[in-house]
Amino acid sequence: MTEGTLIALVNGVFSVIIIVLGARLSTKVKAVRNQVENGHTTNMREEGDERHEESIRKLDELIGIVEPMKKDIRGLRESVSRLWQRADSNREKIHQLELTNPPKQTRSDHE
Numbered sequence: 001m002t003e004g005t006l007i008a009l010v011n012g013v014f015s016v017i018i019i020v021l022g023a024r025l026s027t028k029v030k031a032v033r034n035q036v037e038n039g040h041t042t043n044m045r046e047e048g049d050e051r052h053e054e055s056i057r058k059l060d061e062l063i064g065i066v067e068p069m070k071k072d073i074r075g076l077r078e079s080v081s082r083l084w085q086r087a088d089s090n091r092e093k094i095h096q097l098e099l100t101n102p103p104k105q106t107r108s109d110h111e
Contacts (some may be wrong), residue, residue, distance in 0.1 A: 001009075036044070
């Protein structure tokens with residue numbers, strides 16, 4: 001085989017490799033383009049920005065609902081705490097009364 005034939009053969013092999021790789025790459029580019037375009041009539045960036053703005057509005061609305069609830073829960077906790085303190089105080093007072101004036105035993109208590 002002459003040097004010219006060898007060079008032509010190597011060039012031919014590389015040409016076939018480039019064509020095959022190019023075809024595969026073209027298929028992948030088409031798949032990517034299909035995913036990116038996806039039949040949308042709007043720009044993806046604009047659509048994403050609109051959705052982001054909508055999400056922010058909804059989050060702000062939720063925050064507006066939750067904030068008053070936090071105050072209500074805080075008030076409920078304080079009320080429950082006061083009730084527990086009263087219950088503890090009353091329990092102690094009852095105990096002191098029982099020590100100073102024990103309940104009288106009834107007939108059914110002896111049986």
